[in-house]
Structures are given as C-alpha cells and as structure tokens.
Amino acid sequence: MTFSSMPDMKITPGDAQFMAQAIRLAERGFNTTSPNPRVGCVIVRDGKVVGEGWHERAGQPHAEVLALQAAGELARGGTAYVSLEPCCHQGKTPPCTQALIHAGVSRVVAAMTDPNPLVSGKGLSCLQSADIKTSVGLLEAEAKALNPGFVKRMTTGRPWFFSKLAMSLDGRTAMASGESRWITGPEARHDVHRLRARSCAILTGIGTVLADDPFLTARVADTNLERQPARVVVDSRFRLPPTAKLLTQPGRTLLLGLEAEAAKAQALQEAGAEIHFLPAGLDGRVDLNAAIELLGELQFNEVMVEAGATLNGELLRDGLVDEYVVYLAPCVLGDEGRGLFHLPGLELMADRFELAIKDVRSVGKDIRITLRKV
Numbered sequence: 001m002t003f004s005s006m007p008d009m010k011i012t013p014g015d016a017q018f019m020a021q022a023i024r025l026a027e028r029g030f031n032t033t034s035p036n037p038r039v040g041c042v043i044v045r046d047g048k049v050v051g052e053g054w055h056e057r058a059g060q061p062h063a064e065v066l067a068l069q070a071a072g073e074l075a076r077g078g079t080a081y082v083s084l085e086p087c088c089h090q091g092k093t094p095p096c097t098q099a100l101i102h103a104g105v106s107r108v109v110a111a112m113t114d115p116n117p118l119v120s121g122k123g124l125s126c127l128q129s130a131d132i133k134t135s136v137g138l139l140e141a142e143a144k145a146l147n148p149g150f151v152k153r154m155t156t157g158r159p160w161f162f163s164k165l166a167m168s169l170d171g172r173t174a175m176a177s178g179e180s181r182w183i184t185g186p187e188a189r190h191d192v193h194r195l196r197a198r199s200c201a202i203l204t205g206i207g208t209v210l211a212d213d214p215f216l217t218a219r220v221a222d223t224n225l226e227r228q229p230a231r232v233v234v235d236s237r238f239r240l241p242p243t244a245k246l247l248t249q250p251g252r253t254l255l256l257g258l259e260a261e262a263a264k265a266q267a268l269q270e271a272g273a274e275i276h277f278l279p280a281g282l283d284g285r286v287d288l289n290a291a292i293e294l295l296g297e298l299q300f301n302e303v304m305v306e307a308g309a310t311l312n313g314e315l316l317r318d319g320l321v322d323e324y325v326v327y328l329a330p331c332v333l334g335d336e337g338r339g340l341f342h343l344p345g346l347e348l349m350a351d352r353f354e355l356a357i358k359d360v361r362s363v364g365k366d367i368r369i370t371l372r373k374v
Contacts, residue, residue, distance in 0.1 A: 018042050018049070018081040019111055019139045025054040025063070026083045026146050031197045031218075032057045032227060035299035037084055037114075037150040041067040043105070045078035057226075062087065064096040068103045076104035083143045085114040085136065088123040097126040107133045111143030115154035149200065149301025152322070158296045159200065162323040163305035163312060164192055165340055169330060172337030173309070178211060180338075187364025188327045193220045195325065199229045200300040201254075205311035206235040209244060216246050216306070229304070230254060232295065234311060236285040238264035242271035254298075256291050288314060313342035316353055319373065324355060328367040 025040030033039075033055050041063035043051035051074070053066025061069075064086055068075050080086075086096040086108065100108060108127050113136055114120050124134045144151055149160035166183045167173055174180035182189065196202060196218035204216065216231045228251035233240060238257045246253050252274055257265060259277035269275050276294060281287035295303055305315065315321045346352065359370040 014044070014047060015081070015109060015138055018044050018079075019083070019109060020142075021049070021052070022063075022081045022083045023111065023139060023142050023146065025052055026143075028054050029056055034058065034200045034227070034301055035150075037147040037301075039063040039082065039084045041083070042081045043067045043071040043075050043078050044081065045071075045074050050074040050078060059093070062093055062096050065093070065099050068099055071103075077106050079107040079109060080105050081109045083111045083146060085110045085112065085119060085121075085123045086127070087114065087116075087119050088126045089118045095123075095126075097123050100127060101130045101132065105132060108135075109138055110134070110136045111138055112136065112140045115151045117154070147301070148322070149303075153296050153299070153301055156296075158292050159300045159303045160323070161203075161292070161303050161305060161315070161321045162195075162325060163307070163315065163321050164195060164325050164327075165312070166192075166327040166329065167340055168333040168337070169328070170332050170335065170337070171339060172333035173340055174338040175333055176336040176338070178338070183329045183331065183333075184327045184366045185329070185364040188329075188366040188368065190220070191363050191368065192327075193218050195304055196229055199302050199304040201230040201232050201295065201303045203232045203234070203295075203303050203305045203307065203311075205307045206233055206237075206239050207310060208306070208308045209233055209235075209240060209246065211308075213245050214306075215249055217249050217251075227251070230300070232256065232303070234286050234288075234291060236280075237261045238268055238275075240268055240273070242267050247272050256286050256294070258286065288318060288320060292320060309339055309342040312340060316341055317343060322372065323358075324369075324371045326369045326371065327363065328369060330365060 022040040022042045026038040029038040036055060036058045040054040042049055051067040051071025053063045053070060055063045064082060080100055086100060088095045088097040127134050152158060152160045168183060197220050202216050217228050230252040231246045232254045235255045235257050238261050254274045254276060255268060256276050256278050258280055265275045278286050278290045354374045355371040356374050358372050361368055
C-alpha cells in the first residue's frame with residue numbers, strides 16, 4: 001500500500017477500510033461504464049458511512065454525485081473516499097469537484113490521480129483551493145487494477161490488449177482437423193464470457209471467423225448485460241460473408257481492411273458492418289499498430305483478443321498484447337494439433353518470447369494462468 005498526504009493530513013485507522021469499500025463499489029460498473037473509468041465513492045461522517053455510489057454508465061452521474069445525493073446534509077463536514085481523483089471539467093456531466101465543495105465535505109481521499117490530462121492533479125488542486133483537505137495514494141495499486149484500459153488509453157492513446165487462449169496439456173488449441181469444441185469445461189467457458197462482458201471490444205482475425213462463424217457476444221446468465229462488446233475483425237481483403245453471424249448480433253461490428261479492397265466492402269457495409277480503411281504493413285496486410293491506434297481513437301479501453309495462431313503470433317511478435325489469459329485443460333490433443341502462436345523463424349532459445357506469471361487459479365476442471373510481458 002502506498003499513501004502520500006498533505007502535511008496536515010491525519011490518517012485514521014478506518015481509511016483503508018472505507019477506500020476498499022469504494023473500490024468494491026466501483027467493481028459494480030465493470031460491464032457498463034465504457035468509455036469512462038469504473039469509480040466508487042463512500043461518504044463517511046463520524047466514522048459511519050452516510051452515502052455511497054458508483055459510476056454506472058457513461059452520461060449518467062458520477063460516483064461522487066450519487067454518494068452525495070445518498071448522504072444529503074450528512075455529507076457536510078464528512079470525508080469522501082473516491083477510487084479515482086474527482087473530475088474538475090465539464091463533460092457530459094458537471095464537475096464532481098464542485099459537487100463536493102457545494103456539499104461541504106471537509107476531506108477527500110483519492111486512491112489515485114486521474115490519468116486523464118484534463119483532470120490529472122487539477123481536481124485535487126481545485127479542492128485544496130476550497131480549503132478541503134486532500135490525499136492521494138491509498139490502495140493505489142488496487143484502484144489502478146480496476147481500470148487498466150482507461151489508464152493506458154489516457155497515457156498512451158492505446159487500449160489495454162489482453163488475449164484469451166485455451167490449450168491442452170500439450171499446448172494445442174485444436175485437433176489437426178481444426179475441431180476445437182470443447183477443450184475446456186463449462187466453468188472456464190462461463191469465465192470467458194465474463195471477460196467478454198467487461199471488454200469494450202473483441203478482436204479477431206478473418207481466418208477465425210471463416211472457420212467458426214462465431215457470434216462473439218457475451219452471454220452471462222446471471223448478469224444484466226445492457227451493452228455488448230464491439231466485434232472487431234482484422235479482414236484485410238474484406239472476405240467476411242455478409243451472412244456472418246456476428247453481423248446479426250446487437251452492437252457494433254467493425255471491419256479493418258485495406259482501402260485497395262474498398263469495392264468488396266460495400267456489401268458488408270450494407271449488411272451492417274462499420275468499415276475502417278487502414279494502411280498495410282510489411283506483410284501486405286493491415287498494419288496492426290495502426291489498428292490499435294484506431295481502437296484507441298474510438299475510445300475502447302479494454303480489447304479482448306480471441307484469435308487463431310496467425311494473428312496471435314503477429315501480436316506477440318510485435319509486443320502488442322499487455323496480458324494473456326490462458327486456460328489449460330487436462331487433456332492431450334496430439335502433436336499434429338494446432339498451436340497457440342504461428343511464429344516462423346524462431347530457432348534459438350535466445351529468440352524466445354518470455355512472459356511473467358501473475359496469477360494461477362482453478363476454474364472448474366481447468367487452470368487459468370494470467371501472464372504479462374516481462
């Protein structure tokens with residue numbers, strides 16, 4: 001835990017407890033806040049919670065405003081615990097700093113500064129100018145873990161990319177015939193749909209779509225999903241059939257292709273696809289760096305990759321994936337089965353790609369391994 005405070009700021013034993021509560025509240029917005037961050041707020045007076053709130057979806061009140069509404073007059077003289085620095089600019093909703101000042105809170109504890117350049121540090125300065133004591137850094141790592149995509153997009157212009165992979169004990173994703181249903185058990189597949197639900201978009205390659213004709217939607221029975229992630233297909237030559245299932249699903253379907261193939265895109269646009277022309281890379285296909293820049297411009301925070309060995313290999317080779325979520329199934333598919341990554345040219349151990357294991361846990365009969373770049 002890190003914590004930095006103003007010189008006159010006193011830290012109370014309950015601070016970490018109340019901030020943890022604010023972070024848990026923020027988690028309720030996992031599937032709904034895009035492109036905004038997930039934020040929770042707790043208002044405390046005389047050691048008791050008098051109001052709480054979390055940001056539910058873009059365009060609606062922020063966490064601080066909802067918590068203040070719940071607290072009413074009891075907010076005056078109290079402390080606001082917020083998982084992200086309160087905003088100080090006029091967006092789709094008024095600035096939260098003004099709401100906190102008007103409510104008369106005496107103290108604001110933020111878990112982290114807002115990475116948005118429009119806010120970063122300015123929100124806390126605004127509160128300090130109104131003689132409100134402020135502090136930032138309590139449970140900062142936990143707060144950042146809520147919004148990896150928002151943080152990355154605000155600091156680099158690019159989304160957080162994570163790739164979901166499922167493999168057998170011998171590292172295969174499918175039989176030699178291409179049959180892959182089902183390597184993992186129902187619990188792991190349910191877990192994947194939860195990952196889809198929290199994502200802004202799902203990225204795949206045209207090869208996967210032509211082979212499987214997937215829906216690429218989040219289907220979680222115990223979750224009220226008002227928003228489906230956008231489906232993004234890297235389709236350099238616009239080979240997607242206009243009858244593809246993903247064109248019939250709710251939400252956006254984006255096709256990323258080359259302008260030289262624009263004539264083929266017309267029918268797909270008429271079928272409901274959103275067409276984006278991108279430059280070609282050295283291999284003559286869509287430049288993946290340009291694709292990622294575009295997805296950042298479109299305000300996608302977290303992009304989940306569900307693709308085959310070719311696209312996953314290119315993304316790994318270029319260092320474009322931030323995190324891998326690998327489901328390891330207790331089965332063997334044989335040495336003629338299909339692998340995770342197509343990486344031609346790797347011959348020496350010195351050429352290998354190394355990843356760091358961040359988490360390992362059981363999901364039903366399978367094991368889920370989370371890895372990040374070293």
